[in-house]
Amino acid sequence: MANQRQIHIKLEENLHTKLRKTSKDKGITMQEFVTKALNNELYYQSELNLDTHSFTFIDLFAGIGGMRIAFEAAGGRCVFTSEIDKFCKKTYFGNFGEVPEGDIAKVKESDIPDHDILVAGFPCQPFSIAGVSKKRSLGKEDGFLDKTQGTLFFDIARIIKEKKPKAFLLENVKNLRSHDKGKTFQIICKTLEELGYKVNSRILDGHHFVPQHRERIFIVGILEDIQAEDPLESLPLPEPNHKVRDILEKEVDDKYTLSDKLWDYLQSYAKKHREKGNGFGFGKVNLDGITRTLSARYYKDGSEILIPQKGKNPRRLTPKECARLQGFPETFEIPVSDTQAYKQFGNSVTVPLVTAIAEQLVNNLHFNKEKVKS
Template identity: 55%
Template structure:
């Protein structure tokens, strides 16, 4: 289940806390923490939940620090349950504005990211005035891919007309991203979507997006399809589009993508007695007394029979449709928002004598790269939908890592130029 080594978590914590503060939180003395940090003794894996909780509760800045101490400010659009946000907070970002229209997702979001007095969480972004969005350095958005209506609008017209994106993307949620970028001019943005965005409408949809971002809004744009299986045991390809307000040396080659990622066994509930007892889960997903996953996640006889017959029918017809059996050494299929219906894309093998089972919502959270400190306050059905619609959080964290040096350079240059301009006014 380990998604980051304990020593990595300790190093992240040391960027925000003193050794004494960490020792007090994990219940050890400061000398022990010092030995862990120096590598004199191994940092035990049992401390992972405590270290993750410390990082989670820190608000990404030290207790008592001012909001201005954050390295950069960002907004979170089409936020879902905050997977992109978590990736950027891990590098010192301060979220100053959130938009999410789904009430169930908002409930999960509020539970995991308590809003401060200076942070607004609104519903639908469509009717929200762009000028009322707070100033920010980075715009984040996992915008839904609605059909783009570009009939009758040629590339020449789109390129030649000021604010042409209003003609080519009006009525789509990408338009709301574009109008906020146009109004607030952040130093950078990150947009995430399904891989098929590249081929939608024979590529014309993506052409409009690039024209809007590059030619209409004037940003340097880079995009790449990244598979989440580098970081979690799930084949999940998503396109990531990043843009900068000025010229940079940004390169996707700087991504650190492990060649061999984890396997399913790393995120499954442990039946050997080492499964952590999470006070926010209790025994909801896993019975710690019997050391087994709650029986309700095992498929019913009728559903298992139906799925087998359905798969056999399509095999006979030469189709590839059917359930996906997953084993501890597997990389799973893509988790979808419909997983709550039958769980067919990822069925966990339980031996020949038992029917397979669904992943529990906690396992789905781990499959998406969320730490065990992430609370799941909604029903299983809603949780499956939320994780199926989410991002692989470690992918976002890694992209944030390679973006931020360029963001900081842009901000530093503009601050320097602004200071020079201010001096000239008084010289």
């Protein structure tokens, strides 16, 4: 065991209680928790030079931190983060040394630090469109508060209204644009415009950066009084030239190979739907091509992305390969079960795509011209 030195620190009682509870929930000692947090902080201070950064940002509905990696790479410092899923929080802590705040609905907007950019990969919930006249007759508030109350987007809107960041980047599934015949998306954009922002959106495919077909909608807003080119319109996209074989591990445990029972089921299921004229079925990958979209249900049977193997049944991707497929760095830790890892990477963003958007947004806002001290 390496030589160890002791330090003695005093903590406020509420912080000590929180530290003890969090350590217990994670199944580690308080010393292990603090050591991990210090190591991560020192790493980021040295690697990213956070003493001077171009801008600050907050990371809402953070998942496992894909958006954070992207915006830190663009020169930002994260000053607040929230995520409700306990397994995502474990992965987040393992990589950033921080435990995100929990339910954002329970966090007062006034308690969130000031920031330059808000980023959020928020879940899509149905929006209730009530008649404004009826609300007014009942003495209730209309406008953005009325239209988005009760949805997770409301929490983004109330924080933007309070903090007025210079810009924001929101990410969601492609179908958000057509949800409820386009009404949901219309409300989102109108809400953000009412808050004083120039809003634009664009559906982008991750296959420009990784060997995966993954279309997502990105929404950017910039304060109306800021003169800046829209980053989605000016975003340079490289020609897709990635291959699945480039992200595969050299040695893979046999546990990822499909059982005969599961493989027979997937083949018969696909055959049945082909006979009906449907396109449902498994996705056996061309190793020199790209994959289908990795989804959060991948843990169930891996059917949408199956890797062919010589002389035996195809296999699932490993969690490490899922991380690579989403463009996470090689050093990214996966401290959870395979099932949770599949869910997490299936719900995550394609990191290099978001990094490209973040860099374009930062360049257009000229943050790089005015360094900010921590």
